[in-house]
Amino acid sequence: MLQEFKKFIAKGNVMDMAVGIIIGAAFTAIVQSVVKDLINPFVGLFTGGVDFENLFVEMDGSEYTSLVEAREAGAAVFAYGSFINAVINFVIIAFVVFLLVKAVNRAKESAAKEEEAAAPAAPAGPTQEELLADIRDLLARNNQG
Incomplete structure (x- = not known):
């Protein structure tokens, strides 16, 4: 069971999820501060301090x-x-x-x-017409020989 748990924890998606949760918590604090400290005072002005x-x-x-x-x-x-x-x-x-x-x-x-x-840019290859002409020429040579 311990080995299975180690495999589960070692998977990349578990670590990605943990990082996402930690960053999300920090991000929540930033958003709450923006709302509470920067935007709500303006809302208070518009509502007359209600x-x-x-x-x-x-x-x-x-x-x-x-x-x-x-x-x-x-x-x-x-x-x-x-x-x-x-x-x-x-x-x-x-x-x-x-x-x-x-x-x-x-x-x-x-x-x-x-x-x-x-x-x-990728190097330009032969055009479709050039390829078809090459195929035509190969077929002509094979039919002659």
């Missing part, structure tokens, strides 16, 4: 000044503001990821074009 997090309805009829207070009291709350925040953050994160993927794809295309331009 804090959606504290939009909630108490299900038991009690009154609380904040969602945190209501949750600490163990009250049942319908926290629609948290949902609105989650949707806004999702849209922003999806847009940031779209922009990053678009930039990476552009860089890949640019590198591929440079590589294509640097690659030497």
